[in-house]
Amino acid sequence: MTSFDHYYQALLNGEMPAVDATWGQGKTTFGGMSAALALAALERDYPQTAPLRSLSIHFCGALTTEQPYDIATRELRAGRSVSHLQAEVIQNEDCATVVSACYGKARESDVIVHADKREPGEPGSGTRLGYIQGVTPEFVRHIDFSYVSGGLPFSNSKDNHIHGWMRFNDCTGPLTEAHLVALIDSWPPATLQKLKSVAPCASITWSLELLDSPSAPSTGGEALQANDWLYYEVDIAEAHGGYAHTTARIFRADGSLLALSRQLVVVYDKRS
Numbered sequence: 001m002t003s004f005d006h007y008y009q010a011l012l013n014g015e016m017p018a019v020d021a022t023w024g025q026g027k028t029t030f031g032g033m034s035a036a037l038a039l040a041a042l043e044r045d046y047p048q049t050a051p052l053r054s055l056s057i058h059f060c061g062a063l064t065t066e067q068p069y070d071i072a073t074r075e076l077r078a079g080r081s082v083s084h085l086q087a088e089v090i091q092n093e094d095c096a097t098v099v100s101a102c103y104g105k106a107r108e109s110d111v112i113v114h115a116d117k118r119e120p121g122e123p124g125s126g127t128r129l130g131y132i133q134g135v136t137p138e139f140v141r142h143i144d145f146s147y148v149s150g151g152l153p154f155s156n157s158k159d160n161h162i163h164g165w166m167r168f169n170d171c172t173g174p175l176t177e178a179h180l181v182a183l184i185d186s187w188p189p190a191t192l193q194k195l196k197s198v199a200p201c202a203s204i205t206w207s208l209e210l211l212d213s214p215s216a217p218s219t220g221g222e223a224l225q226a227n228d229w230l231y232y233e234v235d236i237a238e239a240h241g242g243y244a245h246t247t248a249r250i251f252r253a254d255g256s257l258l259a260l261s262r263q264l265v266v267v268y269d270k271r272s
Helices: 004-012 031-045 138-142 177-184 190-194
Strands: 052-059 070-078 082-091 094-104 127-129 143-150 161-168 201-210 230-240 243-252 257-267
Touching: 004 031, 004 177, 031 052, 031 070, 031 082, 031 094, 031 177, 031 201, 138 143, 161 177, 161 190, 177 201, 177 243, 177 257, 190 230, 190 243, 230 257
Parallel strands: none
Antiparallel strands: 052 094, 052 201, 070 082, 082 094, 127 143, 143 161, 161 230, 201 257, 230 243, 243 257
């Protein structure tokens, strides 16, 4: 079982090892991993001094585990303050994932608004969701989850939200932006709890905004480690016609807001 740190460092060193099956959902690499690999390739090819502000991610197709792939990167535009980069994860000449990244330098401004702090409780509290062979996706074995509220997948829950804790259980270094991308997407789509039985569900697009760097914060918070607990809140904003729109907030354990996330999810619970 190979940790996320292994792939992240390999990408930074110009290598591109095939993703092993423990990072899969079936034979497909889970989306957060493919997005994080693309971001690592951008960091390698276009080092930035400005913080990462936002990511726009399109999951175009499957990235098969245990198979070679390539990542093509390019600079879309580099201004004095803001830069836009793009990466495409390609396998068998097909595009699997597209990641657009926006980096922006801090500026002097009279507009200062801080998000209200959350009181998430004791880090790691709640009901642990561990890896269950044949039930949970393989990649779950790399991550600790703890449900605070909301329903488990396929539980016919009346809830439209999930709150809980998350962290890597096999990484010990700094929590980089790439680590954070993989970690946030590891939660099951909130729509799965609404289903009565097992059915496929997948993210199509994902928008992520970072309020500060997790490993080099500029707003006074402490640098985060990959095995630190983070708190996750997601709500189903709307769902109909086989598609769902979800919004999420990610907090440090002290309750300060770290990132905002929004996804378009497709649900295949009824087949014609």
